[in-house]
Amino acid sequence: MREYTPLPFDQSEDQADLRSMVRSIVDQIATPQRLSDFDEREAFDAELYAGLAESGLVQLEADVDGTPASHESQTIVLEELGATATSIGVSFVVQYMAVTLLCQHGTPAQREQFLAPLFEGAHRAAFALTEPGGGTDVARAMKTRATCRPEGGWVLNGAKVWISGATDCGFFVVLARTAPIEKSAVGGITMFLVPADTPGITVNEMDTVAIHGLSTCEVGFADVVLDDDAVLGDVDRGFRQVIATLNGERLNAAAVALGIARGAHHASLDYVRSREAFGRAIGGFQILQHRLVDEAVKIEAARGLLQRAAREADGGAAAETLSAMAKLAASDAATTATENGMRAMGGSGLSREYPMQRYWRDARLYTFxxxxxxMMHNFIGEHHLALPRSY
Ligand SMILES: Cc1cc2nc3c(=O)[nH]c(=O)nc-3n(C[C@H](O)[C@H](O)[C@H](O)COP(=O)(O)OP(=O)(O)OC[C@H]3O[C@@H](n4cnc5c(N)ncnc54)[C@H](O)[C@@H]3O)c2cc1C
Known part of the structure; x- marks a missing residue:
């Protein structure tokens, strides 16, 4: 059989270097067997994370002076991690979110305290927005409250769910209601920087079927006392400030999903080239081949949209529609490539010996x-196609 050569990436020399740096760190530290072991044990690979952080991959072009990293660089790192150490990629999505929020809204003192150790990998952030009442209509569902103390500062009470990496983070970015819902549910919410060892915080790991290399947690806040300087950004404007960064998070989610799609696609290709039935490699059967071709098209299309969106965002454009499209395209590529991969592998798809079942489980995350x-469809329908709001 002829050799398969992936299409070249559309990237600058610096971007190619960044991509190969991520690949070589993952290759040096995390063999496929190790990736599988951490997934099986549901453990966070702190050594791999440290290796990536020490090489400057959390920081990228960001700086404690408030300079953010470029979207293109973030998406390159995340695609590579998505294709290999997916759970570490998910942790990086959270770290990039925290870096962006601190760069955009942190005071010099907050940036010094929280950003510098984040860049070095000395601590990690967890982002606590979602609540038991719902993640989609999260502002209306938000019951976590922070109230002003007469002597100064705030007291925080409430519960968050599905919080990534909360078991061993250094600090939380927590969104809490600081004023009642009036005209709009998105007003009256504030962001707080909360060190994880603040008294009154409880963290319980939730039992999930995917992203096993990163904890997913319930986090409780019971009379957690915070100083005034715990406020990140503006009082009562925190949700709006988070929404403004969600574009970047969509791009980053798309990048990990694209990585998952690519990882599953390559694992399928390897399998269909070596597995035989009826005297030939199963990659010779038309239906399997066509599915692989569809995957290749979806992957290239998703990367094209992602790069275009990231470049426009780096150039200062809102790029909201392109980002939403990239997120949909990448999530579709990931679910298609993993579903097809499971089919192509027959019974072996269910074997934990192969990474396909991990990609298949992990691909679910970035569908929601x-x-x-x-909600991405709702956004594109309303804002790009100018159709009536569908909800
Ligand atoms: C592994 C994992 C990690 C996570 N990490 C974090 C984290 O670190 N921090 C954090 O804050 N959150 C985190 N989340 C939460 C995640 O962001 C939410 O699950 C997501 O926002 C969806 O919210 P929900 O699960 O409450 O679904 P719901 O809001 O209950 O939605 C259920 C369904 O209803 C649909 N729906 C709702 N409204 C509409 C509408 N108007 N039109 C059409 N369909 C609609 C949704 O699309 C969905 O299909 C994580 C979740 C998981 C599972």
Whole structure:
């Protein structure tokens, strides 16, 4: 059989270097067997994370002076991690979100305290927005409250769910209601920077079927006392400030999903080239081949949209529609490539010996996070196609 050569990436020399740096760190530290072991044990690979952070991959072009990293660089790192150490990629999505929020809204003192150790990998952030009452209509569902103390500062009470990496983070970015819902549910919410060792915080790991290399947690806040300087950004404007960064998070979610699609696609290709039935490699059967071709098209299309969106966002454009499209395209590529991969592998798809079942499980995350694919459709319908709001 002829050799398969992936299409070349559309990237600058610096971007090619960044991509190969991520690949070589993952290759050096995390063999496929190790990736599988951490998934099986449901453990976070702190050594791999440290190796990536120490090489500057959390920081990228960002700086404690408030300079953010470029979207293109973030998406390159995340695609590579999505294709290999997916759970570490999910942790990086959270770290990039925290970096962006601190760069955009942090005071110099907050950036010094929280950003510098984040860049070095000395601590990690967890982002606590979602509540038991719902993640899509999260502002209306938000019951976590922070109230002003007469002597100064705030007291925080409430519960968050599905919080990635909360078991061993250094600090939380928590969104809490600081004023009652009036005209709009998105007003009256504030962001807080909360060190994880603040008294009154409880963290319980939730039992999930995917992203096993990163904890997913319930987090409780019971009379957690915070100083005034715990406020990140503006009081009562925190949700609006988070929404403004969600574009970047969509791009980053799309990048991990694209990585999952690519990882599953390559694992399928390897399998169909070596597995035989009826005296030939199963990759010779038309239906399997056509599915692989469809995957290749979806992957290239998703990357094209992602790069275009990231470039426009880096150039200062809102790029909201392109970002929503990239997120949908990448999530579709990931679910298609993993579903097809499972089919192509027959019974072996269910074997934990192969990574396909991990890609298949992990691919679910970015069909609904940080915002669901249904909400991406709603957004594109309303804002790009100018159709009436569908909800
Ligand atoms: C592994 C994992 C990690 C996570 N990490 C984090 C984290 O670190 N921090 C954090 O804050 N959150 C996190 N989340 C939460 C995630 O962001 C939410 O699950 C997501 O926002 C969806 O919210 P929900 O699960 O409450 O679904 P719901 O809001 O209950 O939605 C259920 C269904 O209803 C549909 N729906 C709702 N409204 C509409 C509408 N108007 N039109 C059409 N369909 C609609 C949705 O699309 C979805 O299909 C994580 C979740 C998981 C599982």
């Amino acid at each position: 996070a940080p915002l669901t694919d249904e």
